[in-house]
Amino acid sequence: MNSTIKNPNNYRWIILAVCFFTITFTNGLTLGGLVVFDRELLNYLSEVTGGEILRQELKLKDAITLWSTAVFAFIAGIIIDRVGVRSLMVSGMFLLSATFYFYAKSDSLADMYIIHIFQGIVLSVSGMVINVVLISKWFNDNRGLAIGVLLAGTSVGNGIFPQINTYLLTISDGDWRQVMMWLALIPLAYAPILFALIKEKPEDVETEQDNEAKNDFKASSIEGGFTLQETLMSSNFWFLSVMAFCTFYSILAMIGHVFLMLDGEGYSPQISATGVSIIFIGGFIGKVISGKLAEMIGRKIVLVGGVAMMLAGSLLIVSSIFYKNPLLIWIGLTLYGTGWGGLYTLIQLLVADLFGLIAIGKIMGVINIIDTIGGGLGPIITAVIYDSTQSYLLPFLVISALLVIALISSSMLKIDDEAIEQSR
Secondary structure (H helix, E strand, O other): OOHHHHOHHHHHHHHHHHHHHHHHHHHHHHOHHHHHHHHHHHHHHHHHHOOOOOHHHHHHHHHHHHHHHHHHHHHHHHHHHHHOHHHHHHHHHHHHHHHHHHHHHOOOHHHHHHHHHHHHHHHHHHOHHHHHHHHHHHOOOOHHHHHHHHHHHHHHHHHHHHHHHHHHHHHOOOOHHHHHHHHHHHHHHHHHHHHHHOOOOHHHOOOOOOHHHHHHHHHHOOOOEOOHHHHHOOHHHHHHHHHHHHHHHHHHHHHHHHHHHHHHOOOOHHHHHHHHHHHHHHHHHHHHHHHHHHHHHOHHHHHHHHHHHHHHHHHHHHHHHHHOOHHHHHHHHHHHHHHHHHHHHHHHHHHHHHHEOOOHHHHHHHHHHHHHHHHHHHHHHHHHHHHHHOOOHHHHHHHHHHHHHHHHHHHOOOOOHHHHHHOO
């Protein structure tokens, strides 16, 4: 490793790249990529049980993933300082591989529910929270851009794996078990790369630069801010949490059901999978541009704009149910995903900006509990309402109502961009 790479100012971009691919695999494999198996799993489970499996029974597995994430994310946030991020992240890769191996061996919904508990653990130890904590420690300047690029990995993973998995199902003649075995190889191959390249903090990278430059970088990385107890007494924390709860419910409900919705409308599996991918393509765009845009024009403008865009997309999707216009669906999904990507980045950025780094793992763990409870409720409640009404109209109206609440909550946040920049 030459002296240029050994410089922490340069090595942080390697950290960002590794975290990007980590979150691409963890989120893409456990969330967006799994929805394209729903039809095969419904058919298989119905054959095994000799009766119809309701969508709410199947989609409970999605909720279990997120609720498991909520439980274990806070624990992961606490133990980060004790065992280090690298150990947790590498362990998560091996566990992720194991979940797909056992998925291929599963014979019942109960088996799948247990597997999804462990996939929630994967998201806790190798997913969003731990990667954002690591990036926040490595990036002081350009933090908004770095977090935006990092979180774009969730959109890349959730955008490409529905297409990859649909293709694999096609070439395997619908053998979902074989596809699961193939997918198990991806995190297994990536784990050694992760182990070799991840560094806990800038001080772990030796530098041949002069001591003054080295000390300047360290000084910019000094942690400060609010304790968890002080944060919980802040109105900003609760406005942020309410918004996160409502938007996570909304995005996970849409991701979990758009494939089934389009499939029910008579679209081919590849087109139905494209509906899922469009959300994440929009999310990718929103995440990449929102962090830097927030530092240019203001965090609150970008945040509220993202929620408003997501709400507009939701209303267009609801309108498509009335008017049966495919154009409304595709425009609505694009706006929905782009708005989500923007506000999702801002949530992570604002945790570090508003509350500092001294307790960021614990604070993000608490927010993760709140938003993943909402995210877990989204798919299952949407499924329950659909099973009762045999229509997606009412559950999507519920999504729109929650996004109105999120818009109000985001507009009440008190964000002083100038004070944030001066504190760095």
